[in-house]
Amino acid sequence: MPGLYIHIPFCRQACTYCDFHFSTSSHYRPQLVSAIAKELAFRASEWQDEPMKTVYFGGGTPSQLLPSELDEIFNAVHRNFKISSSAEITFEANPEDLKVEYIKHLKAIGINRLSIGIQSFREPDLNQMNRAHDAAQAISCVEQAASEGISSISIDLIYGIPELSNEAWLEQLNIAARLPINHLSCYALTVEQGTPLAKMINQGKRKNTDDEQAENHFQLLQKWAPTEGFSHYEVSNLAREGGRAKHNSAYWSGESYLGIGPSAHSFQNNIRRFNIPNNQKYIRSLRDGDAEHEIENLHVHERYNEIVLTGMRTSTGIDKNEILKTGKAFMDFFLDILENHPDRKQITQTDTHIQLSSNAWFRADGIASDFFFLPESSK
Amino acid sequence: MKNIRNFCIIAHIDHGKSTLADRLLEYTNTITKRESQAQVLDDMDLERERGITIKSKAIKMEYELNGEKYILNLIDTPGHVDFSYEVSRSIAACEGALLIVDAAQGIQAQTISNLYLALEHDLEIIPILNKMDLPGAMPEEVKDQIVDMIGCKREEIIPASGKTGMGVYEILQAIIDRIPAPKGDPEAPLQALIFDSVFNSFRGIYAYFRVLNGSIKKGDKVKFMATGSTYFADEIGLLRLKPEARDEVKTGDVGYLISGIKEAREVKVGDTITHVDRPCTEQIKGFEDVKPMVFAGIFPVDTEDYEELRYSMEKLQLNDASLTFEPESSAALGFGFRCGFLGMLHMEIIQERLEREFNMTVLTTVPNVSYHAYLTNGEDLVVNNPTDLPDPSKLDRIEEPFIRAQVITKAEYTGSIMTLCIQKRGMLVNQNYLTTDRVELIFEMPMGEIVFDFYDKLKSLSRGYASFDYHPIDYRESKLIKLDLMLNGEPVDALSSLIHRDNAYDFGKKICEKLKELLPRQQFEIAIQASIGAKVIARETVKAMRKDVTAKCYGGDISRKRKLLEKQKEGKKRMRQVGSVEIPQSAFMAVLKLD
Numbered sequence: 001m002p003g004l005y006i007h008i009p010f011c012r013q014a015c016t017y018c019d020f021h022f023s024t025s026s027h028y029r030p031q032l033v034s035a036i037a038k039e040l041a042f043r044a045s046e047w048q049d050e051p052m053k054t055v056y057f058g059g060g061t062p063s064q065l066l067p068s069e070l071d072e073i074f075n076a077v078h079r080n081f082k083i084s085s086s087a088e089i090t091f092e093a094n095p096e097d098l099k100v101e102y103i104k105h106l107k108a109i110g111i112n113r114l115s116i117g118i119q120s121f122r123e124p125d126l127n128q129m130n131r132a133h134d135a136a137q138a139i140s141c142v143e144q145a146a147s148e149g150i151s152s153i154s155i156d157l158i159y160g161i162p163e164l165s166n167e168a169w170l171e172q173l174n175i176a177a178r179l180p181i182n183h184l185s186c187y188a189l190t191v192e193q194g195t196p197l198a199k200m201i202n203q204g205k206r207k208n209t210d211d212e213q214a215e216n217h218f219q220l221l222q223k224w225a226p227t228e229g230f231s232h233y234e235v236s237n238l239a240r241e242g243g244r245a246k247h248n249s250a251y252w253s254g255e256s257y258l259g260i261g262p263s264a265h266s267f268q269n270n271i272r273r274f275n276i277p278n279n280q281k282y283i284r285s286l287r288d289g290d291a292e293h294e295i296e297n298l299h300v301h302e303r304y305n306e307i308v309l310t311g312m313r314t315s316t317g318i319d320k321n322e323i324l325k326t327g328k329a330f331m332d333f334f335l336d337i338l339e340n341h342p343d344r345k346q347i348t349q350t351d352t353h354i355q356l357s358s359n360a361w362f363r364a365d366g367i368a369s370d371f372f373f374l375p376e377s378s379k
Numbered sequence: 380m381k382n383i384r385n386f387c388i389i390a391h392i393d394h395g396k397s398t399l400a401d402r403l404l405e406y407t408n409t410i411t412k413r414e415s416q417a418q419v420l421d422d423m424d425l426e427r428e429r430g431i432t433i434k435s436k437a438i439k440m441e442y443e444l445n446g447e448k449y450i451l452n453l454i455d456t457p458g459h460v461d462f463s464y465e466v467s468r469s470i471a472a473c474e475g476a477l478l479i480v481d482a483a484q485g486i487q488a489q490t491i492s493n494l495y496l497a498l499e500h501d502l503e504i505i506p507i508l509n510k511m512d513l514p515g516a517m518p519e520e521v522k523d524q525i526v527d528m529i530g531c532k533r534e535e536i537i538p539a540s541g542k543t544g545m546g547v548y549e550i551l552q553a554i555i556d557r558i559p560a561p562k563g564d565p566e567a568p569l570q571a572l573i574f575d576s577v578f579n580s581f582r583g584i585y586a587y588f589r590v591l592n593g594s595i596k597k598g599d600k601v602k603f604m605a606t607g608s609t610y611f612a613d614e615i616g617l618l619r620l621k622p623e624a625r626d627e628v629k630t631g632d633v634g635y636l637i638s639g640i641k642e643a644r645e646v647k648v649g650d651t652i653t654h655v656d657r658p659c660t661e662q663i664k665g666f667e668d669v670k671p672m673v674f675a676g677i678f679p680v681d682t683e684d685y686e687e688l689r690y691s692m693e694k695l696q697l698n699d700a701s702l703t704f705e706p707e708s709s710a711a712l713g714f715g716f717r718c719g720f721l722g723m724l725h726m727e728i729i730q731e732r733l734e735r736e737f738n739m740t741v742l743t744t745v746p747n748v749s750y751h752a753y754l755t756n757g758e759d760l761v762v763n764n765p766t767d768l769p770d771p772s773k774l775d776r777i778e779e780p781f782i783r784a785q786v787i788t789k790a791e792y793t794g795s796i797m798t799l800c801i802q803k804r805g806m807l808v809n810q811n812y813l814t815t816d817r818v819e820l821i822f823e824m825p826m827g828e829i830v831f832d833f834y835d836k837l838k839s840l841s842r843g844y845a846s847f848d849y850h851p852i853d854y855r856e857s858k859l860i861k862l863d864l865m866l867n868g869e870p871v872d873a874l875s876s877l878i879h880r881d882n883a884y885d886f887g888k889k890i891c892e893k894l895k896e897l898l899p900r901q902q903f904e905i906a907i908q909a910s911i912g913a914k915v916i917a918r919e920t921v922k923a924m925r926k927d928v929t930a931k932c933y934g935g936d937i938s939r940k941r942k943l944l945e946k947q948k949e950g951k952k953r954m955r956q957v958g959s960v961e962i963p964q965s966a967f968m969a970v971l972k973l974d
Contacts, residue, residue: 187930187931188926188928188930189930190929211926212925214925215925215926234932235930236930236932248933251932251933251934251937252932257934259934259935264934264935265935265937265938267934272938296938305945306937306938306941309932309941310932310937313928313932342902343902361928362925362926362927362928363902363924363926363927364927364928365928365940365944366902366927366928366947367927368944369944369945369947369951370951372945372948374948374949374952
């Protein structure tokens with residue numbers, strides 16, 4: 001069963017580290033909401049009545065939407081798609097937007113999982129990152145949502161901030177553990193090109209991130225997780241019993257997904273589609289039909305590379321069956337490289353999966369690329 | 380014969396030679412404007428991109444003036460110091476030369492040395508001030524330079540612009556009026572100078588020649604005097620835009636010969652063609668067997684590609700006889716070839732051609748010159764590779780090649796250029812003011828210093844204004860020692876170099892620092908050490924890679940991330956593993972990029 005992703009490209013203000021597609025101007029928001037509703041209708045036929053197993057509102061900041069705008073999108077979803085009765089329906093929200101009334105509305109329209117962008121419980125970090133909430137809001141919004149009956153709550157935290165000591169990071173995690181959450185995403189602060197953070201670092205106004213410090217934080221996190229009942233199931237994701245994110249997990253296991261909204265990606269039958277990452281052009285293109293987009297047909301080796309890439313990051317590991325679907329030759333290719341790989345001791349196999357030990361997760365991308373297959377394009 | 384004019388063009392790189400040549404072809408209707416793919420003469424892709432001529436060419440034009448028809452043979456010359464022998468042979472095939480000087484930049488070193496070559500051969504020089512359309516043109520000042528240099532009259536200098544076509548008719552007229560018709564005896568035994576050769580994969584080698592005496596007919600049995608080989612002239616003809624077959628090429632004319640020769644090295648530029656039956660008595664003067672000056676190892680990145688590399692080198696040699704190579708085996712890099720080149724540019728060209736024309740991915744090691752090692756037992760050895768240097772205990776002395784270097788620059792840069800040359804163990808032997816603010820500096824210095832980074836440094840010191848030319852003079856004794864490099868304790872022979880003893884410590888330190896910068900972080904720490912014999916003189920450490928994973932990998936990230944990692948992997952393919960350490964190509968050239 002596929003998943004449905006809807007991208008809401010609006011934010012109240014720009015976080016210094018963010019390179020996602022968003023806009024802080026909201027005056028054409030109504031047109032964009034209508035355009036999303038239109039795209040939902042336009043693309044329903046691609047998916048032939050298959051019920052959606054998961055729905056995910058990401059951004060940007062979906063909680064920037066007014067309740068009425070949310071209704072418009074939800075109505076369009078239900079008009080055009082079947083949603084499985086047990087579907088995980090996730091909504092990304094920022095603490096400052098999660099007022100009681102808003103939470104009640106989310107619950108009423110069927111949202112059963114919240115992913116809250118807390119990032120930090122520390123005032124100095126929040127200021128530095130230009131977040132709109134304060135530390136007290138970060139805690140109260142989670143408690144509020146739980147008391148309104150949202151049973152699945154995830155929060156995001158950022159580590160590897162130069163000013164964040166090991167002790168302070170542990171303290172962050174302990175605050176999180178006391179909250180009624182069943183999922184935790186922890187992201188290493190990454191300096192993306194073109195972001196305000198990158199600029200400030202270049203100008204010497206901020207300290208650059210340090211890989212060694214990030215690694216220390218990561219190792220602290222790994223040690224800490226089991227003590228609070230969290231299992232570390234992907235490089236940046238931890239869950240308590242039953243709390244794994246179904247929607248995101250589907251990305252890593254290669255399932256189909258439909259992405260709606262500017263900049264959203266879709267994936268089905270080895271075809272990936274990228275919607276245009278520009279709000280105005282997105283709105284304009286939907287006046288005459290489908291959203292402007294590009295298509296990428298994945299070659300079989302590219303599919304293999306993606307299986308390796310995503311599988312190396314998870315505790316479940318690389319699904320051998322998925323590799324075999326691309327051909328036995330790829331399985332042999334993988335095993336051949338494994339034989340002499342310097343990290344071969346970190347890689348274990350079961351009947352069904354190949355797993356990279358979490359000790360080596362902090363180098364997972366480099367290791368994955370060692371196993372990539374590149375056609376001999378130059379010969 | 381009296382209506383034939385043979386001429387070449389002398390110009391510095393970028394002074395607009397090719398563009399002006401195209402105009403001449405266009406104004407004589409040799410090509411139409413539409414055919415004139417910009418710069419017809421430079422027909423190798425590489426040449427057009429770099430804007431320089433690597434191999435010389437020849438082309439025949441017809442032009443009518445005052446009711447008379449003239450044949451104008453333009454013999455194009457390479458514009459780089461690496462190819463100065465080829466230039467000298469092209470010059471020997473002509474009676475006149477167009478001296479093209481950029482009106483904005485003035486005379487450069489390369490121009491001067493080629494000009495001297497032309498004057499030695501008594502060529503009639505037609506000075507041309509090109510790029511007059513440029514806003515920065517300083518015609519009066521550059522005219523002064525030209526007058527000083529060749530002693531012509533100011534009014535003999537033709538202002539021109541290859542871009543706008545200004546001056547082209549005046550140039551054509553000057554070629555006819557000023558350049559003498561070829562002399563020579565049509566009845567004498569055949570004597571023709573080979574000034575170039577071109578490889579064609581269907582026809583074999585085209586030898587380009589200029590007939591000095593006698594004539595050559597189709598089917599003649601001919602002999603190349605320097606190599607002593609004989610051939611039948613299967614096809615002869617004239618050089619239009621494409622070769623045009625003829626039955627006879629006569630005294631004074633320029634033509635081509637096809638005789639079933641498959642390899643460029645059989646046709647030596649400067650050789651004399653004569654008849655087997657009725658040979659001329661003397662070879663044309665000036666023939667030299669060109670010797671490589673710069674040596675470097677070329678290795679396949681993938682060791683399995685060795686045979687393919689050999690095949691590619693052999694193919695390359697078919698049309699570039701100045702390339703030499705012999706098998707070399709390196710402990711670090713496996714099997715490859717020790718190659719000899721005419722100079723640094725030639726080396727770069729070969730590397731690029733291997734990659735473009737043969738799709739080879741190769742590693743090139745640090746270039747060096749050819750040393751003479753004299754042993755205590757009286758033997759002497761030619762050392763083309765630092766790793767071949769005999770044990771110091773057996774060495775009596777080492778000699779290295781010296782050059783005479785000519786630098787022409789603006790006066791304000793003299794001080795810093797002298798400092799550079801002295802750092803490079805050079806000795807100033809002469810200093811001439813060409814004009815009030817242009818100086819010619821003559822140095823004698825070890826050629827080994829030139830193959831490192833001299834040229835780049837010279838250019839940056841002088842903001843691009845210094846031009847440079849050199850000629851080998853002799854071998855001199857030097858206190859050279861071998862500096863070795865180790866990565867995690869394993870010696871990397873391909874990184875060894877021979878350097879002067881006084882510079883060893885400083886050099887060792889710098890190269891370790893540079894390698895630290897160039898070696899990518901790996902999953903373990905890498906120790907870089909420089910040593911002389913068993914003594915470590917410098918050390919640096921590359922820290923282990925700590926983090927190599929992106930934070931987010933959701934629906935919208937997967938494709939971008941895959942592409943990024945695929946690109947990284949493509950880069951890794953260009954690295955060579957030595958012991959446990961992966962070394963990128965740039966590290967093998969680190970020596971060339973020291974500050």
